[in-house]
Amino acid sequence: MKTIRVVAAVIRKGDAIFATARGYGEFKGQWEFPGGKVEEGETPQQALIREIEEELDTEIEVGELIQTVEYDYPNFHLSMDCFWAVVKTGKLVLKEAEAARWLTKEELDSVNWLPADIDLIQRLKGKL
Secondary structure (H helix, E strand, C coil), X not given: CCEEEEEEEEEXXXXXXXXXXXXXCCCCCCEECXXXXXXXXXXXXXXXXXXXXXXXXXXXXXXXXXXXEEEECCCCEEEEEEEEEEEEEECCCCCCCCEEEEEEHHHHHHCCECHHHHHXXXXXXXXX
């Protein structure tokens, strides 16, 4: 099975985290943390900075690794490094996502998360 290596930013502001709804593809409308594929020669942190700039027109500061999610979708294996992040500059402009929300711990279950993110959500509840 093909492995896709991606990174995700759990952008935090106070007691809320930023989540986006996919605007395209098989999982359109389901919620995730912004990020994307790691390109050859990039560190996960460099990939995350680039992806957030491309997707949200925002510069972030990448913090510590929360966890690496390993998840088998029907057609591929996902390996996703999830990092804490904060906004340095920019206004989180949606270029690819169809919606976005700041979610508190109590609101994390109010959206339909992508399957690979569900374990991470449980872990985040203990950290918010």
